[in-house]
Amino acid sequence: MAEQGGKGPVDTSHLYDGKVVRSSAPSRKKAAGTLKADSGIPDDAVPEVSIPNWIDAIFGGPVLVNREFVSPNRMVLNLQMGAIGSLLVLGFLTFMLTPVSGTAWFALTNMFGIGFLGLWLHLLLILVGLISGFWGVWQRDQRAMLLSYVALILVTIRFAGSKVEFGLSFLPENEVIQKLLLILYAVFLVVYMEISSAVIRFSMLDTSIRTGEVYVMNVKGITDRYNRALGYTPAVAAVVATLTLFINFFVPLFVRILDPVAANRLEESVELTSVYGVALGTILVFIVIASMFAINLPLRIQEYLEKRA
Amino acid sequence: MAWSRKSAMFASLSVAMYLLGLVLRNQQLVTVAVVLLSFLTWAALRTSHGDVASSGRRVEEAVMDEGVQLQSIVAMRKTSSSRVFEDGEIDVTLRIQNRSSMAKVLELRDRVPEVMRIKKGANYVLMEIGPKRETEISYTIETPLRGFYTIGPVCIRVQDELGLFHNEKEVQLYDDFLVFPKMEDIKDAMIKSRVPKIFTGAVNIRNPGEGSNFYNLREYLPGDPMRKINWNATARQDGKMMVNEFERDAVSDVIILVDSRSVSETGPVSRNSLVYSTRAAASLTQHFLSRRDSVGLVVYGDEIVSVDRDTGKKQLYVILTKLAGAMAKGNTPLKIVTTRIMPHIHRGSPIIILSPLEDDPTIVDAVRDLRSRNFEVTVLSPSSLEFEFDARRIDRTGYEVLKTERDILMTELRGLGAYVMDWEPDMLLFTALAGARGF
Numbered sequence: 001m002a003e004q005g006g007k008g009p010v011d012t013s014h015l016y017d018g019k020v021v022r023s024s025a026p027s028r029k030k031a032a033g034t035l036k037a038d039s040g041i042p043d044d045a046v047p048e049v050s051i052p053n054w055i056d057a058i059f060g061g062p063v064l065v066n067r068e069f070v071s072p073n074r075m076v077l078n079l080q081m082g083a084i085g086s087l088l089v090l091g092f093l094t095f096m097l098t099p100v101s102g103t104a105w106f107a108l109t110n111m112f113g114i115g116f117l118g119l120w121l122h123l124l125l126i127l128v129g130l131i132s133g134f135w136g137v138w139q140r141d142q143r144a145m146l147l148s149y150v151a152l153i154l155v156t157i158r159f160a161g162s163k164v165e166f167g168l169s170f171l172p173e174n175e176v177i178q179k180l181l182l183i184l185y186a187v188f189l190v191v192y193m194e195i196s197s198a199v200i201r202f203s204m205l206d207t208s209i210r211t212g213e214v215y216v217m218n219v220k221g222i223t224d225r226y227n228r229a230l231g232y233t234p235a236v237a238a239v240v241a242t243l244t245l246f247i248n249f250f251v252p253l254f255v256r257i258l259d260p261v262a263a264n265r266l267e268e269s270v271e272l273t274s275v276y277g278v279a280l281g282t283i284l285v286f287i288v289i290a291s292m293f294a295i296n297l298p299l300r301i302q303e304y305l306e307k308r309a
Numbered sequence: 310m311a312w313s314r315k316s317a318m319f320a321s322l323s324v325a326m327y328l329l330g331l332v333l334r335n336q337q338l339v340t341v342a343v344v345l346l347s348f349l350t351w352a353a354l355r356t357s358h359g360d361v362a363s364s365g366r367r368v369e370e371a372v373m374d375e376g377v378q379l380q381s382i383v384a385m386r387k388t389s390s391s392r393v394f395e396d397g398e399i400d401v402t403l404r405i406q407n408r409s410s411m412a413k414v415l416e417l418r419d420r421v422p423e424v425m426r427i428k429k430g431a432n433y434v435l436m437e438i439g440p441k442r443e444t445e446i447s448y449t450i451e452t453p454l455r456g457f458y459t460i461g462p463v464c465i466r467v468q469d470e471l472g473l474f475h476n477e478k479e480v481q482l483y484d485d486f487l488v489f490p491k492m493e494d495i496k497d498a499m500i501k502s503r504v505p506k507i508f509t510g511a512v513n514i515r516n517p518g519e520g521s522n523f524y525n526l527r528e529y530l531p532g533d534p535m536r537k538i539n540w541n542a543t544a545r546q547d548g549k550m551m552v553n554e555f556e557r558d559a560v561s562d563v564i565i566l567v568d569s570r571s572v573s574e575t576g577p578v579s580r581n582s583l584v585y586s587t588r589a590a591a592s593l594t595q596h597f598l599s600r601r602d603s604v605g606l607v608v609y610g611d612e613i614v615s616v617d618r619d620t621g622k623k624q625l626y627v628i629l630t631k632l633a634g635a636m637a638k639g640n641t642p643l644k645i646v647t648t649r650i651m652p653h654i655h656r657g658s659p660i661i662i663l664s665p666l667e668d669d670p671t672i673v674d675a676v677r678d679l680r681s682r683n684f685e686v687t688v689l690s691p692s693s694l695e696f697e698f699d700a701r702r703i704d705r706t707g708y709e710v711l712k713t714e715r716d717i718l719m720t721e722l723r724g725l726g727a728y729v730m731d732w733e734p735d736m737l738l739f740t741a742l743a744g745a746r747g748f
Contacts, residue, residue: 097337098337158333158335179340182336185340186340190344194348212431214433214435217434217436221412230471233348236347236348241344274336278336278339278343
């Protein structure tokens with residue numbers, strides 16, 4: 001049989017019922033016809049390299065990941081409504097509990113005789129916190145949410161003295177109610193931060209489900225668990241905070257068993273009712289919690305529950 | 310227990326606020342910090358609660374037949390097949406049992422090899438599994454590339470409801486499977502030995518000279534059996550008796566050499582010389598074995614791996630397994646391979662070389678040696694140049710220069726009497742073989 005010496009088309013008619021099939025690759029010919037004469041490296045041959053900026057380098061990755069979400073489902077919509085509701089209450093509590101006096105901007109503007117500007121700045125910060133919060137929650141934009149957190153925390157930073165002070169004069173003078181209001185404010189701040197971040201978290205989950213990246217079995221069970229956790233976790237946090245803030249009430253209660261006079265002194269102690277009393281309460285409460293962890297109490301409770309069942 | 314970014318942010322924020330609150334004597338800041346810390350602590354407590362389930366202590370590291378058992382979570386996997394061809398599918402069923410009396414929210418990922426594609430279902434599942442319940446996850450994977458693969462481990466994560474802390478554990482449950490190279494149906498490879506074998510080993514020769522394939526017509530000679538007379542042709546030849554002649558059925562030793570040197574993997578993962586060579590070798594093996602020839606295989610890369618000649622279906626799977634495991638490594642020259650195998654094969658046996666013909670200065674010498682000993686050499690050369698050029702990894706000038714060098718080498722090999730085919734990426738194996746044989 002004669003050998004096909006050259007590279008011309010080979011007659012393969014006997015192989016394909018009379019149809020001639022070219023032996024040279026069509027792709028090569030096509031490429032030869034379309035490629036330009038330059039010998040530069042084609043764009044798609046160079047892999048994309050993302051160089052982290054200094055913020056990414058510090059945090060070990062992007063602080064905020066921009067991600068496209070699918071339209072919100074019912075769960076996300078409920079969370080958005082919840083976040084906006086908690087933000088409204090938080091905005092009111094912040095305005096109510098946070099006076100402009102003692103803030104850096106008030107001190108600065110007052111020094112130049114334009115104290116009203118400090119007040120405006122103060123209100124502006126609260127407004128920025130509210131508006132960016134609304135925008136961030138509704139648009140599911142993490143940057144706006146972060147701005148909202150920063151603004152709402154920044155507005156509380158002031159030199160305040162040990163006593164609780166309020167921004168509105170008509171608020172109660174009673175110490176217990178004042179402290180309870182403070183706890184309510186703190187709980188709402190934490191709840192707002194939690195729900196707004198949950199908007200992003202559940203949007204990501206929903207997007208992953210709908211794009212087929214992850215399959216979720218019993219979605220309702222999982223969301224119900226979250227909703228329950230959202231109910232009791234802030235409640236537990238509020239109870240712990242109450243224990244620490246009312247240390248001037250609880251410590252004398254125990255001391256009274258041993259020495260009633262010392263207990264009376266403790267009750268009237270200015271230090272114990274001040275911020276340092278709160279610090280002492282925090283230490284005491286968290287020593288108890290740390291001991292629970294040290295003896296591995298959660299694990300033991302779990303084992304007990306498993307055995308009992 | 311691992312911290313999420315959110316919990317890390319909450320913790321650092323609360324510590325900062327706490328300290329700042331003390332410095333500024335701001336009870337508001339301290340209160341927020343205390344609430345935040347309590348929030349975190351409670352979540353951590355809850356996650357430790359789930360710890361037993363997820364990261365759980367294994368029961369004496371016991372590995373049971375059907376899977377690996379954790380204290381309360383048991384994972385068992387079943388695959389539809391452990392041997393599959395390229396572009397095939399494997400159905401995987403993962404059964405998860407929660408043997409504890411508490412419901413758990415599990416995030417579960419069954420790790421599949423990177424090159425595999427999930428065709429149906431999902432290997433990444435988030436689920437709430439009730440106490441003393443079990444559930445099944447099913448998915449189908451596509452196997453686009455040959456090789457030895459493993460499914461597993463099963464990664465399980467338990468997270469607290471608020472996404473602050475999590476525990477992770479890998480369940481060491483593995484299932485191995487083998488992906489054979491894809492085979493193309495070759496109706497007639499048109500490669501026949503000039504020297505019929507006398508000793509065929511397991512398969513007997515059927516009537517030498519009396520084959521089943523029609524060859525031509527000739528005049529009747531005394532002694533020809535009557536059944537060979539072609540009466541139609543006799544009638545057309547005005548009474549001159551014509552008989553049918555048949556090809557002789559012969560069983561040959563076919564030796565297939567597969568080049569698996571590092572250079573053979575030049576090009577994209579799924580389109581390179583080694584991928585094409587292994588597919589061609591598998592197809593040829595199947596073809597020759599179905600023709601009852603005996604087939605031997607030599608894969609050379611960093612070492613020379615050979616499968617001795619044999620016939621039958623078992624031999625097909627032995628060769629397919631070797632081909633599935635062929636790795637692009639080393640740079641053993643062809644000359645060393647041919648020198649080593651030549652004393653062990655019958656002269657005149659067809660030798661099929663599957664090689665990109667690159668980076669080996671001994672190719673011409675090796676083919677010359679084989680030809681001088683009357684071996685029938687066929688070279689099928691999947692061109693890595695084409696793969697590279699199609700993927701736009703080399704420019705046109707470079708391609709033209711390398712192509713010219715390659716053409717010169719092929720012309721030289723053809724001059725030695727070898728059948729050589731420049732096998733381009735889009736060409737069917739059957740067409741390439743036909744081209745090599747000059748049909």
